[in-house]
Amino acid sequence: MLTLKTLALTNFGPFKGTQILSFPTEPGVTIVFGENGRGKTTLLNAFRFALFGTIKARAAQDITLLDVINIEARQDGVFSASVVLTFSYYASMYELTRKIEPRNGIRQPESEADLVIDSWLRRDDDVLEGNFAKEELARIMPEKVSRFFLFDGELLQEYEELLRQESKTGDEIKEAIEQILGVPVLTNARQDLEALHSQARKQESRAQTKDVKTNELQSHLAEALARKEQTESIVREKKLERHALESARAAIVQEMRKWERLRSQLDQRDGLLRDINDLKLKIDERKERLRLELTGVWKSLLATDLSKRRLSLEEEFATLLSRQEGRRASDFLTKLLNSNLDSNRCDGCARYLDTDARQYIQAKLAELVKDAGIEVPGARLEELRSQIGTIDAVVSADRRGLILEIVSNIEEARVACSDKQGRVADLQEATRNVNEAEVQKLSGEERRHTQEITILDQAIQSEQNVLADTLSKMQKIEAELDRIGGSDLSKERVQREVCAKLHQLFEEGVALYRDNLRAKVESDATEIFRELTSDPDYTGLQINQNYGLTIVHRSGTLVKVRSAGNEHIVALSLMGALQKNAPLRGPIVMDSPFGRLDTTHKLNVVKALPRMADQVILLVYESEVEPQMARNLLTGKLRSEYRMKRLSSFHTTIEGGTGGIR
Amino acid sequence: MSTMQDKTQFGLTKEGTAVIERLEELAIFPNQMEAAKFALAVAIRSGAKPSVVAQAKTTWHAGGFDPDHELADVVCILFPEVQAPYRAIEALVNDGLALLGKEIERTGTLDLPTLVDVLPNRAR
Numbered sequence: 001m002l003t004l005k006t007l008a009l010t011n012f013g014p015f016k017g018t019q020i021l022s023f024p025t026e027p028g029v030t031i032v033f034g035e036n037g038r039g040k041t042t043l044l045n046a047f048r049f050a051l052f053g054t055i056k057a058r059a060a061q062d063i064t065l066l067d068v069i070n071i072e073a074r075q076d077g078v079f080s081a082s083v084v085l086t087f088s089y090y091a092s093m094y095e096l097t098r099k100i101e102p103r104n105g106i107r108q109p110e111s112e113a114d115l116v117i118d119s120w121l122r123r124d125d126d127v128l129e130g131n132f133a134k135e136e137l138a139r140i141m142p143e144k145v146s147r148f149f150l151f152d153g154e155l156l157q158e159y160e161e162l163l164r165q166e167s168k169t170g171d172e173i174k175e176a177i178e179q180i181l182g183v184p185v186l187t188n189a190r191q192d193l194e195a196l197h198s199q200a201r202k203q204e205s206r207a208q209t210k211d212v213k214t215n216e217l218q219s220h221l222a223e224a225l226a227r228k229e230q231t232e233s234i235v236r237e238k239k240l241e242r243h244a245l246e247s248a249r250a251a252i253v254q255e256m257r258k259w260e261r262l263r264s265q266l267d268q269r270d271g272l273l274r275d276i277n278d279l280k281l282k283i284d285e286r287k288e289r290l291r292l293e294l295t296g297v298w299k300s301l302l303a304t305d306l307s308k309r310r311l312s313l314e315e316e317f318a319t320l321l322s323r324q325e326g327r328r329a330s331d332f333l334t335k336l337l338n339s340n341l342d343s344n345r346c347d348g349c350a351r352y353l354d355t356d357a358r359q360y361i362q363a364k365l366a367e368l369v370k371d372a373g374i375e376v377p378g379a380r381l382e383e384l385r386s387q388i389g390t391i392d393a394v395v396s397a398d399r400r401g402l403i404l405e406i407v408s409n410i411e412e413a414r415v416a417c418s419d420k421q422g423r424v425a426d427l428q429e430a431t432r433n434v435n436e437a438e439v440q441k442l443s444g445e446e447r448r449h450t451q452e453i454t455i456l457d458q459a460i461q462s463e464q465n466v467l468a469d470t471l472s473k474m475q476k477i478e479a480e481l482d483r484i485g486g487s488d489l490s491k492e493r494v495q496r497e498v499c500a501k502l503h504q505l506f507e508e509g510v511a512l513y514r515d516n517l518r519a520k521v522e523s524d525a526t527e528i529f530r531e532l533t534s535d536p537d538y539t540g541l542q543i544n545q546n547y548g549l550t551i552v553h554r555s556g557t558l559v560k561v562r563s564a565g566n567e568h569i570v571a572l573s574l575m576g577a578l579q580k581n582a583p584l585r586g587p588i589v590m591d592s593p594f595g596r597l598d599t600t601h602k603l604n605v606v607k608a609l610p611r612m613a614d615q616v617i618l619l620v621y622e623s624e625v626e627p628q629m630a631r632n633l634l635t636g637k638l639r640s641e642y643r644m645k646r647l648s649s650f651h652t653t654i655e656g657g658t659g660g661i662r
Numbered sequence: 663m664s665t666m667q668d669k670t671q672f673g674l675t676k677e678g679t680a681v682i683e684r685l686e687e688l689a690i691f692p693n694q695m696e697a698a699k700f701a702l703a704v705a706i707r708s709g710a711k712p713s714v715v716a717q718a719k720t721t722w723h724a725g726g727f728d729p730d731h732e733l734a735d736v737v738c739i740l741f742p743e744v745q746a747p748y749r750a751i752e753a754l755v756n757d758g759l760a761l762l763g764k765e766i767e768r769t770g771t772l773d774l775p776t777l778v779d780v781l782p783n784r785a786r
Contacts, residue, residue: 141683210739287689294691299779301703302736309739390735407774 002140002586003615007050008084011070013042014652020643022657023587024639025088027614028242029631032654033622034644040619043644044591047150050098052143053117056152064112065100071650079109089140096137131551141586145180147173148578149586155591158563159571162548172545181517182509182583190506197503201494207492210484215480216504224474231467242456252442259439262431266439270429272420274495279417283410296397303398320377323545334368337361355568419420436631501628517581518543525549525570525577531608532569534600549574564596572605576612587615595626606630610637668746673721675699678756681763690772695727701758702751704777710757712741712750722747734736 004023009015023030034040045055049068057063060148066074069081082099098119105113121133128136141149161170178184196280256263340346341361343354353361522543529541529551541549542558549570551559562570572593594602609616618625631638642656674682681701682694691697727748728734734747737754744750765772 013763291689291692295696296699297696298699298703298733299736301700301707305706305740314738387735387739390732391739394732394736405774411775501722 001614002584003088004587004617005086005088005093006084007043007046007083007086009043009046010044010083011078012049012083013068013081013339014039014650015042015046015654016070016072016651019654021642021654022640023615023617025615026639027610028611028639029616029618030635030640030642031620031625031627031638032620032642032644033627034092034647034652035621038644038646040591040644041152041620044150044589045621046083046588047085048146050083050096051137051141051150052146053098053119054143063118065115066109066112068100072648077108079115091437092123094140096133098493099119122661128352142584144176145582145584146178147176148575148582148588150589151575151593152591153568154591155594156571156593158504159548159574160567162546163544163550168549170546171556177547177578178514178585180582181521181576183514183517185583185641186506186510186513188203190503193499193503193506197496197499200492200499201323204489204492204496207489211489213479213484214282217477217484221474221481224470225615226479228467228470228474232461233471235463235467236459238456238463242453242460245449245453245456249446249453252446252449256439256442256446259410259442263439263443265427265431266434266436266443269424269431272424272427274558276417276420276424279413279420283417286406286410286413290403290410292649293399293406297399298402299394299397300400300403303395306391306394310388310395313384313388313391317381317388320381320384324378324381330368334365337365337368341365343548359592449589450570518545521547521574521580522549522575523577524580525573528576528608529573531611532573532601532604533566535616542568547574565598565601568593568596569605571599572608572612576608581611587612587617588613589617589619591619592621592624593618594620603629603633606633610634668724669752671720671722671750672715672724672727672748672752672755674720674759675715675756676716677763678759679719679721681759681766684766685762685772688766688771690774695722698722698727698755698759700777701756701762702754703758704761705758706740706756708758708761710735710761711752711758712744712755714749715753717754718752718756727751730740763783 003025005023005025006020008018008020010018021030021032032040032043034043045063049055049639055063055068069079073079080099080101082097085096087094087096096119098117100115100117102109103116109115118127121128122134123136158169159173161167164170178187192412198417234469259378277639336347340353341358344358345351346353346357395423522541525543526540529538529549533551537554538559540552542552543549551557551570553561557567575588579585594605597605602625606629609618627641639655642654645655646655647653678701682697685691685697686694691700724734729752730775734752737750738744741750762772762777765777
């Protein structure tokens with residue numbers, strides 16, 4: 001609960017210098033008397049300024065920050081004003097300071113723009129500034145409900161607006177009434193629930209979407225799991241099968257050991273038979289090659305004879321060629337010597353021939369004539385040349401080396417084949433009395449088992465690959481499921497339903513709470529009203545949806561038209577009822593609440609003041625409430641009296657204090 | 663012989679035909695013509711001289727048997743006295759086949775290394 005302790009004013013309005021009011025903490029009334037113009041409304045504004053930083057002007061007034069600073073102080077060159085309010089709120093002590101001062105650099109402010117408001121709030125030993133202070137004050141005393149704590153009697157008729165439909169002021173007041181009554185706690189909760197409901201609906205929707213994906217993934221996971229189990233089962237079966245085969249093969253191998261030598265001989269024989277077969281194929285292949293290579297082999301056979309023949313042909317050819325050349329030389333010389341004889345001169349030395357020389361030449365010519373008889377067969381030379389060419393061509397085609405090599409290969413293969421055939425015969429002799437079929441059967445079974453084991457190993461490996469693949473897929477699906485998170489659609493649905501039900505509950509609760517509150521406010525207001533009213537036929541008040549109150553006549557008639565005084569009384573009754581029903585409790589500071597009341601009503605109101613709040617500060621002028629009468633009416637409840645005293649038109653001092661002024 | 667007209671067609675004797683068929687059975691040569699030429703060479707290497715063949719059955723046309731006349735040239739080189747090479751060839755082929763026939767008869771086959779290599783050496 002908020003309880004005021006002191007209010008210190010410095011150069012605030014008519015309060016020049018620093019003046020302090022102390023408010024008793026015991027439940028009761030503090031009255032501040034002041035004639036018109038002394039500063040009662042300013043004092044009410046000082047509370048408002050301290051708490052909210054605002055100043056409320058009455059109609060047709062326009063107050064600026066500069067106007068707030070005491071005129072005489074300003075004349076003295078002081079351009080600052082402040083209000084310091086101390087109060088307790090539950091266990092904490094607060095000191096709230098709000099100050100008007102010139103903006104930095106301005107020595108003599110001329111308008112509001114030259115001034116700034118600075119404020120801070122001390123809570124116990126902590127100083128809160130800026131938004132922290134603002135939030136703390138909003139928590140202690142929300143500005144919206146201030147009208148019920150700081151009220152101006154001149155403005156009480158505003159509450160008549162509550163009786164009018166579609167009134168802006170009425171709506172504001174109604175909102176403020178609901179706020180002070182704590183309705184927002186429920187309406188906010190209802191809004192929060194609505195938001196939660198909406199959020200839950202979205203979450204449910206998301207969960208539905210996620211659920212589809214999750215179901216899909218889980219379905220895949222289930223499929224993969226089934227495949228994994230199936231594959232594992234196959235692997236197990238195949239391993240068992242392999243084990244059985246391995247055992248069977250081991251038994252066969254054991255049996256085969258007895259026949260090992262024999263088997264070796266048979267294997268050897270079979271190997272030899274295979275070799276023989278290969279060799280035969282090789283021989284056939286080489287024979288075929290030889291057959292092809294034998295084309296023109298006649299040339300190879302005759303190469304030696306032809307080479308020999310070539311020698312004699314060459315010799316003949318050389319002889320004939322030499323003879324042909326000798327004949328040519330002889331013909332040339334005959335011609336030359338005849339020419340010398342004819343010219344009687346030697347062509348070699350150019351000398352004339354003497355007798356001896358002519359005789360020598362003639363002798364030579366006679367020898368040459370003998371040679372001229374020798375025949376040179378040109379056709380034979382050509383024939384020899386052709387024959388030698390033919391021999392060369394045939395000899396060059398000699399392929400005896402190649403043919404012999406092929407034949408040699410064939411022979412080698414034949415020998416090898418023959419050797420192997422001999423060994424096969426020996427082995428067959430050695431194994432003649434053996435049940436070869438039995439041994440072969442064992443050997444065949446061993447091979448078959450080995451083959452089947454190999455196939456099984458491959459199948460097992462293949463299944464294990466499938467298993468590894470399936471496990472990998474499962475891990476991926478599980479990771480995906482982890483990533484998207486577990487979807488719990490039913491949980492989201494329950495949450496949404498709970499939110500919907502809670503919202504519905506609060507919807508109904510708000511309506512019910514309002515109805516109950518209205519009934520309570522109506523009842524309490526009626527009680528106060530019956531104390532305040534001077535008309536015994538007015539038996540109560542009836543509340544409407546907007547918290548507007550209508551006087552009910554004894555006859556049950558609603559008094560639609562009422563006097564200004566009755567409006568005042570009804571408004572005060574509402575104030576009292578609201579204070580009584582508000583979770584937020586605090587002091588009431590009332591400025592001139594009796595202006596429209598007749599004496600009876602005034603007396604009734606003064607008497608009722610202590611019941612309206614624990615701490616009531618009444619700002620009145622003496623002719624409005626006569627001090628002694630107030631003291632009599634508030635016996636034991638009048639905790640303090642102050643009086644505003646005029647020092648000048650612009651300077652008021654406040655005197656008095658705790659215990660009241662007698 | 664030197665003035666004898668040469669043959670354009672020639673062939674094998676009955677014995678020669680039998681041998682060449684046997685050779686065909688043995689599948690040593692790619693065809694009968696090659697076997698015949700081989701036989702001719704064997705005959706020459708064995709020292710045979712061209713003679714006259716009686717009652718030879720026409721088997722080959724000279725142009726088909728020796729299209730480039732190479733074999734005829736070789737026979738003329740080795741036997742300069744030969745004026746009708748295809749008659750000589752016919753004789754030598756049949757002589758050769760007779761030799762081969764004996765070899766087959768003796769060994770059951772043809773010992774090619776002997777025929778190709780050893781026999782000529784022995785003949786020399």
